Amino acid sequence: MSLTRAAAFAPVNIALTKYWGKRDHEINLPLAPSISITLSDLGTLTVVQPDAHLSANRMLVNEEPIDGKGLVKVGRVMRAVRALAGTDVRAGIRAVNTVPTAQGLASSASAFAALAKAAVTAYGVDVDLATLSGLARTGSGSACRSVHGGWVLWNEGEKADGSDSISEQLLTPEAWPLRVVVAHIGEGPKKISSTEGMKQCEKTSPFFEAWIETCHRDVEDCKVAMINRDVQHLAQVVEGNALAMHATMMATRPGLIYWQPATLGVVHAVRNLRETHGLSCLFTIDAGPSVVVLTEAADLSRVSAAVGAIPGVTRITQTRIGPGAHLVPNG
Numbered sequence: 001m002s003l004t005r006a007a008a009f010a011p012v013n014i015a016l017t018k019y020w021g022k023r024d025h026e027i028n029l030p031l032a033p034s035i036s037i038t039l040s041d042l043g044t045l046t047v048v049q050p051d052a053h054l055s056a057n058r059m060l061v062n063e064e065p066i067d068g069k070g071l072v073k074v075g076r077v078m079r080a081v082r083a084l085a086g087t088d089v090r091a092g093i094r095a096v097n098t099v100p101t102a103q104g105l106a107s108s109a110s111a112f113a114a115l116a117k118a119a120v121t122a123y124g125v126d127v128d129l130a131t132l133s134g135l136a137r138t139g140s141g142s143a144c145r146s147v148h149g150g151w152v153l154w155n156e157g158e159k160a161d162g163s164d165s166i167s168e169q170l171l172t173p174e175a176w177p178l179r180v181v182v183a184h185i186g187e188g189p190k191k192i193s194s195t196e197g198m199k200q201c202e203k204t205s206p207f208f209e210a211w212i213e214t215c216h217r218d219v220e221d222c223k224v225a226m227i228n229r230d231v232q233h234l235a236q237v238v239e240g241n242a243l244a245m246h247a248t249m250m251a252t253r254p255g256l257i258y259w260q261p262a263t264l265g266v267v268h269a270v271r272n273l274r275e276t277h278g279l280s281c282l283f284t285i286d287a288g289p290s291v292v293v294l295t296e297a298a299d300l301s302r303v304s305a306a307v308g309a310i311p312g313v314t315r316i317t318q319t320r321i322g323p324g325a326h327l328v329p330n331g
């Protein structure tokens with residue numbers, strides 16, 4: 001066993017059909033499969049330094065120490081990596097996000113994918129991508145999708161130990177190079193985390209069972225739209241899935257309302273661009289107020305200008321579909 005310093009970058013991913021509901025809350029096993037795209041540029045750079053002098057893992061995120069629930073999740077991933085490596089040595093960990101933390105832009109996905117990639121390297125463990133996705137998943141469910149680039153499927157799996165709840169790449173980034181516009185809305189961390197929101201939704205939303213059935217159907221439908229590279233079909237599935245998730249969230253008691261007025265402004269603008277002006281674009285929304293818009297390269301500038309002009313959109317980020325978690329030499 002050789003212990004060394006290792007740095008990895010992992011990008012955020014945006015679900016096209018969502019993960020919102022678990023059959024196991026300890027190791028993040030979902031009730032339905034989900035499909036995502038991995039974004040280039042936006043993500044987390046994480047450095048893991050094993051240190052025999054530490055009695056517990058230490059972690060800084062954007063130079064701030066983390067504790068409580070965040071450190072418990074980190075501990076789960078690190079424990080699994082130590083078991084694979086056959087060592088008790090703890091680590092110092094530093095993570096820097098290039099995406100705002102906890103604003104519904106899946107910062108936990110990039111954080112735990114980067115942690116898993118850096119940790120297996122630092123502890124000298126040789127794992128395949130499926131195993132790596134399982135390690136990332138134990139930290140945060142959606143993180144398993146950021147291990148791969150391009151268009152990614154997270155298989156629901158059925159085993160209790162989660163060994164078949166892993167992700168796989170369906171299309172490379174180049175196979176269908178849609179562009180991405182993130183419309184940033186709202187400031188500061190959200191009040192209810194995804195982990196908590198999901199639990200409340202499972203317990204009290206009257207639509208929850210129908211929502212999970214919808215996800216199973218939408219994943220299959222999304223695959224068909226992908227095979228045909230059909231933006232109109234993709235728009236029906238992706239927008240329908242996001243709206244069904246938010247309807248299920250809003251029906252939770254007390255209601256989970258992640259939207260701001262500008263969220264709805266972007267939704268209508270995208271629909272209008274597509275239906276009235278014939279542009280190829282579609283929206284999705286995660287557990288936060290920001291909206292992610294997919295578009296074809298030819299329509300990128302018109303879509304960006306229209307979305308950026310909506311009152312309440314504080315800024316926009318243009319990005320692409322990109323590669324998954326990777327090591328950063330000298331990072």
Ligand code: 2P0
Pocket residue numbers: 014015017018019020028034106108109139140141142143194195196285286287
């Ligand atoms: C997704 N989200 O599929 C969905 C859509 C938010 C809305 O995955 O408890 O942070 O750590 O497994 O992964 C957010 O859930 O939750 C999420 P945990 P996670 O991207």
